[in-house]
Amino acid sequence: MDIERPNGSPRSSGGGGLPVGSPRQPGARPRGCDAGHRHHLAGWEPLSGEDLLERLRITGRPRPRAHPDLVERLRSGLESGLRAGGRGDIGGRPGSPPSPPVGLCHPAPLVVTKDRLTRALACEAHHHASESGQRPVSVALACGAIVDALFRQLVTVGSIGDAMTDGLAALAVDDRRSDLVGWVERLSGTERDELGAEVERQAEGLRRRWPALDPAWLPRTQEAMRVRLADGAFELSTRVDLAIGRPAGDVASVAIVEVKSGSHRAEHRADLHFSALLETLRSPAPPFVVATYYTRTGELDVDPVTDELLVGAARRTLMGSRLLADLARGAEPGRTAKPLCGRCSVLTDDVGQRHPGGPGPWAHGDRDGDGAAR
Numbered sequence: 001m002d003i004e005r006p007n008g009s010p011r012s013s014g015g016g017g018l019p020v021g022s023p024r025q026p027g028a029r030p031r032g033c034d035a036g037h038r039h040h041l042a043g044w045e046p047l048s049g050e051d052l053l054e055r056l057r058i059t060g061r062p063r064p065r066a067h068p069d070l071v072e073r074l075r076s077g078l079e080s081g082l083r084a085g086g087r088g089d090i091g092g093r094p095g096s097p098p099s100p101p102v103g104l105c106h107p108a109p110l111v112v113t114k115d116r117l118t119r120a121l122a123c124e125a126h127h128h129a130s131e132s133g134q135r136p137v138s139v140a141l142a143c144g145a146i147v148d149a150l151f152r153q154l155v156t157v158g159s160i161g162d163a164m165t166d167g168l169a170a171l172a173v174d175d176r177r178s179d180l181v182g183w184v185e186r187l188s189g190t191e192r193d194e195l196g197a198e199v200e201r202q203a204e205g206l207r208r209r210w211p212a213l214d215p216a217w218l219p220r221t222q223e224a225m226r227v228r229l230a231d232g233a234f235e236l237s238t239r240v241d242l243a244i245g246r247p248a249g250d251v252a253s254v255a256i257v258e259v260k261s262g263s264h265r266a267e268h269r270a271d272l273h274f275s276a277l278l279e280t281l282r283s284p285a286p287p288f289v290v291a292t293y294y295t296r297t298g299e300l301d302v303d304p305v306t307d308e309l310l311v312g313a314a315r316r317t318l319m320g321s322r323l324l325a326d327l328a329r330g331a332e333p334g335r336t337a338k339p340l341c342g343r344c345s346v347l348t349d350d351v352g353q354r355h356p357g358g359p360g361p362w363a364h365g366d367r368d369g370d371g372a373a374r
């Protein structure tokens with residue numbers, strides 16, 4: 001995993017596009033002023049200011065060019081694979097001629113989000129239980145939601161005041177977050193103080209490290225991306241924390257950043273690859289980079305976008321979408337004992353209960369608070 005550490009920054013040119021090398025703006029936050037949190041690796045300090053932006057801008061690879069043939073192959077492979085009897089030969093030959101969408105007969109599209117994909121591919125039974133139940137709020141989920149809101153505020157307004165007050169005020173204007181806001185307000189004094197301390201610590205990291213983004217780079221928070229396929233039977237949908245750069249022309253110029261308040265997870269990259277796929281399907285060129293910024297540690301996981309990355313994302317999306325379609329039409333969810341069972345919060349099924357390891361905070365309670373509408 002390409003996690004940013006100071007000595008690991010590639011410095012070779014990655015081409016033009018996102019003009020993050022332009023002169024600093026008046027009043028921009030200073031660079032290299034993070035004297036706070038230290039990473040667990042000795043001698044490592046998180047990037048900040050211009051260095052952080054440069055790491056995003058210069059990936060060490062040439063930026064992808066607009067590639068209509070690849071986009072056509074990705075789209076036709078998905079279209080074909082989402083239709084009954086289709087081959088879904090993504091990245092290879094064009095798909096088969098149109099046929100009915102797989103197993104779907106209701107008029108509303110099946111919405112495929114990154115969370116649904118990840119859950120269904122990890123365990124169909126877990127996904128099924130998660131879809132039919134209320135998602136329980138946890139401290140980790142609340143922290144993630146508040147830090148996400150603070151990141152949006154920092155990018156759009158340029159400052160964060162009292163972290164808990166600002167974060168909860170931002171969430172309170174969103175009806176979908178009313179349960180979470182109410183849950184936080186009902187916390188005991190000690191629990192709320194602990195949550196507030198962690199939120200403030202992560203907010204302070206953002207204040208110290210995140211540079212001001214020039215409006216000319218068109219920074220966009222909570223950018224929604226949707227692509228309909230198979231005559232509208234499927235809607236691929238995501239929302240990214242931050243997109244920077246003008247929509248691409250001939251050469252990729254958009255960077256996509258997700259913010260996570262928790263620890264590294266393998267699915268974070270898969271989530272970003274899904275976003276890269278959607279941006280590619282809806283724009284003339286793909287994004288040139290996708291990255292995850294970890295507010296707890298200040299780490300930046302940078303992933304340059306390549307054709308192989310996009311083909312892999314399309315194959316995973318096709319596999320997960322077909323699973324979701326099967327479940328939507330009433331197929332029995334598969335349940336097979338797996339290492340995840342030991343950490344699964346859905347322990348009502350006997351596969352999980354028989355698995356050694358006992359209950360744990362998998363998927364229900366410990367995802368960052370960012371997946372509700374994606």
Ligand code: SF4
Pocket residue numbers: 123124125126335336337338340341342344345346347349351352353
């Ligand atoms: S216990 Fe295992 S099989 Fe059952 S839902 Fe959880 S992960 Fe899936």
